[in-house]
Amino acid sequence: MTTPKYIDHILVHWGEDVIWQERKPVIHSRADPLGVLMRLGKTLGRDASPQKGLTPQAVRDHLVGLVRESPQVMVKIMGGGSDMKHIGAHFDYIARVGHFKKDNEPEIELETDDGFLVRDKSDRAMLKEFWRLAGAPIPQEIKVLHGPEVKSTKPKRAALNIVLSMSEGANREHVKAAVRATAREQFENHQFVIAHHDDTANPHAHLVVKMIGFDGQRLKHSLTELTRWRIAFAKHLNALGVEAAATRRSTRFERQRSDSTAVRKMKESGVLPQRIKEMPKQSAAKTRAIANEEKARTAYLHIAQALLESSDQSDRLLGKELYRWMQQHGVEFKLAPKLRIQR
Numbered sequence: 001m002t003t004p005k006y007i008d009h010i011l012v013h014w015g016e017d018v019i020w021q022e023r024k025p026v027i028h029s030r031a032d033p034l035g036v037l038m039r040l041g042k043t044l045g046r047d048a049s050p051q052k053g054l055t056p057q058a059v060r061d062h063l064v065g066l067v068r069e070s071p072q073v074m075v076k077i078m079g080g081g082s083d084m085k086h087i088g089a090h091f092d093y094i095a096r097v098g099h100f101k102k103d104n105e106p107e108i109e110l111e112t113d114d115g116f117l118v119r120d121k122s123d124r125a126m127l128k129e130f131w132r133l134a135g136a137p138i139p140q141e142i143k144v145l146h147g148p149e150v151k152s153t154k155p156k157r158a159a160l161n162i163v164l165s166m167s168e169g170a171n172r173e174h175v176k177a178a179v180r181a182t183a184r185e186q187f188e189n190h191q192f193v194i195a196h197h198d199d200t201a202n203p204h205a206h207l208v209v210k211m212i213g214f215d216g217q218r219l220k221h222s223l224t225e226l227t228r229w230r231i232a233f234a235k236h237l238n239a240l241g242v243e244a245a246a247t248r249r250s251t252r253f254e255r256q257r258s259d260s261t262a263v264r265k266m267k268e269s270g271v272l273p274q275r276i277k278e279m280p281k282q283s284a285a286k287t288r289a290i291a292n293e294e295k296a297r298t299a300y301l302h303i304a305q306a307l308l309e310s311s312d313q314s315d316r317l318l319g320k321e322l323y324r325w326m327q328q329h330g331v332e333f334k335l336a337p338k339l340r341i342q343r
Contacts, residue, residue, distance in 0.1 A: 136212030165204035
């Protein structure tokens with residue numbers, strides 16, 4: 001039997017291929033032998049340096065959520081406005097007021113980053129004026145010139161619209177608390193507004209974040225940041241006793257992306273968007289997806305083998321469940337004698 005310490009080393013080593021952790025680049029001196037070893041590891045296709053903050057327990061927690069198929073949190077960017085005309089209209093939309101209000105639908109209060117509750121028309125007018133003037137000013141309206149002699153550029157977003165959602169059945173009050181905690185943690189340098197919606201089976205919230213922070217820095221919203229927001233949302237739900245996970249599709253062998261809200265509504269009305277009709281086959285993206293799945297498959301096989309060889313009974317049970325989960329998801333493999341699951 002291998003020692004638990006060795007098992008932990010294997011979990012962290014291979015866990016880097018299936019668990020996202022933010023890693024900042026480290027610059028090593030040429031005279032630093034450890035730095036040379038790290039660069040050599042990257043050259044050979046494996047990074048020899050462990051991810052900062054990645055622990056054996058984090059890998060085990062990831063695997064438990066995986067084999068249980070814990071509900072996945074959803075954090076999606078839904079555009080954003082460049083001026084207060086559009087940002088203010090979005091405030092009205094998420095508050096369900098004006099022409100956005102449906103029959104017998106109650107108005108929804110807005111919640112600001114400093115905890116102020118916006119409940120009526122005068123409060124919303126004050127909020128819009130505050131966003132227009134406070135911090136980095138936002139123009140009331142931007143008019144883009146068009147014409148053959150005009151070279152127009154699309155104005156930058158002044159606000160980002162985000163939706164955070166949890167699966168049906170989750171405690172709505174806990175979801176609201178997790179959304180607040182996530183917003184305050186991830187956007188503490190920015191003004192933001194939250195609207196909690198209960199009009200669908202999935203409890204969700206709309207979050208509007210001002211792009212320019214209090215320090216004058218612009219909010220980044222690449223895939224890296226989006227992944228960080230998902231993980232933070234899932235962690236805050238877990239802390240409240242809600243089972244939730246934020247794993248990548250490639251690590252759970254799901255290639256199919258869900259349609260955007262606009263595309264989904266068009267399909268429901270019987271219209272197929274023209275860009276969908278003309279969209280070429282994305283062979284490069286499919287190749288990357290297959291490569292990522294193979295990378296995850298290899299990592300899970302090594303992890304499962306290590307867990308089965310552990311002296312800890314809970315580790316061995318997790319190893320068995322991981323093998324079963326891979327089989328259920330169509331992962332084909334032949335078990336060597338030492339990998340066979342003991343009954």
